[in-house]
Amino acid sequence: MAEADTTDAEPDGAAPIVQVRSVRVAFGGLLALRGIDLDVARGERLAILGPNGAGKTTLFNVIAGDIAPTGGTVAIKGVDCTRLPSRRRPRLGVARTYQKARTFEGLSVADNIYLALAGHRRRHRVPWRSAVDRRMRAEAERVAESVRLGDHRGTAAGALAHGQRRQLELGMALATEPEVLMLDEPASGLSRGEREHLVTLLEALPEAVTVLLIEHDMDVAFRIAGRVVVMADGETIAAGTPDQVRGDPRVHEIYLGSEGGT
Numbered sequence: 001m002a003e004a005d006t007t008d009a010e011p012d013g014a015a016p017i018v019q020v021r022s023v024r025v026a027f028g029g030l031l032a033l034r035g036i037d038l039d040v041a042r043g044e045r046l047a048i049l050g051p052n053g054a055g056k057t058t059l060f061n062v063i064a065g066d067i068a069p070t071g072g073t074v075a076i077k078g079v080d081c082t083r084l085p086s087r088r089r090p091r092l093g094v095a096r097t098y099q100k101a102r103t104f105e106g107l108s109v110a111d112n113i114y115l116a117l118a119g120h121r122r123r124h125r126v127p128w129r130s131a132v133d134r135r136m137r138a139e140a141e142r143v144a145e146s147v148r149l150g151d152h153r154g155t156a157a158g159a160l161a162h163g164q165r166r167q168l169e170l171g172m173a174l175a176t177e178p179e180v181l182m183l184d185e186p187a188s189g190l191s192r193g194e195r196e197h198l199v200t201l202l203e204a205l206p207e208a209v210t211v212l213l214i215e216h217d218m219d220v221a222f223r224i225a226g227r228v229v230v231m232a233d234g235e236t237i238a239a240g241t242p243d244q245v246r247g248d249p250r251v252h253e254i255y256l257g258s259e260g261g262t
């Protein structure tokens with residue numbers, strides 16, 4: 001059934017789930033993206049690497065609809081979303097996390113996840129009944145468990161350790177059962193053990209879930225991703241399997257050999 005809040009175009013199951021064409025983004029005189037083309041297949045696990053300032057987060061912002069590109073187009077499931085704001089995209093199944101966590105500091109872990117669920121469900125017009133509310137509370141607790149925050153479900157987000165905060169963000173994104181999960185540096189600041197857990201968690205996602213991962217930690221990126229795209233200075237400079245990218249001299253020069261990104 002069509003909803004007033006959604007696009008008229010029907011998603012195309014055969015199209016790449018994300019299709020970026022000639023995307024340019026200018027911030028005043030600065031060209032953050034200089035013409036990016038990217039096709040992401042359904043269920044693909046794609047890592048985006050590149051030094052600080054390469055344009056990785058900007059590309060995420062464009063795909064997720066947080067900013068409109070200066071030029072070029074973005075289609076999700078074959079539907080042109082270039083001018084569709086992010087609040088209208090979750091129906092297309094896109095969820096993302098941010099480089100800096102965006103949680104409600106004063107609310108508990110379970111409440112933050114509940115709100116992520118509620119925001120998502122409201123778009124689907126689930127009637128606001130107490131039975132639904134109870135189910136969503138139970139679901140929020142299950143999600144908290146799944147990101148290993150079961151023991152902290154009553155803890156205020158603001159009181160969580162850094163790694164736990166990242167897990168909460170991931171839980172909030174997963175709560176919406178996205179078809180496309182976009183993670184901006186999910187391993188940054190995590191301990192070795194927390195990274196291991198993150199990898200396990202991402203490996204355990206249903207195969208159909210498409211994962212776009214910006215990651216500075218090569219080990220995490222190469223373990224999760226089937227394909228790696230390397231960006232530098234607003235352009236794609238290399239793409240391929242983790243092995244191909246590891247062996248690419250340009251990547252060594254521009255990224256691996258440099259001080260690295262964040």
Ligand SMILES: Nc1ncnc2c1ncn2[C@@H]1O[C@H](COP(=O)(O)OP(=O)(O)O)[C@@H](O)[C@H]1O
Pocket residue numbers: 027030032050051052053054055056057058059261
């Ligand atoms: N909102 C913005 N306004 C102005 N410049 C921006 C903005 N967002 C990003 N930039 C600039 O665009 C370039 C790419 O940034 P970003 O996409 O955050 O890179 P990355 O995530 O690869 O580190 C950088 O030079 C950054 O300073």
Ligand SMILES: [Mg+2]
Pocket residue numbers: 056057058099
């Ligand atoms: Mg970034």
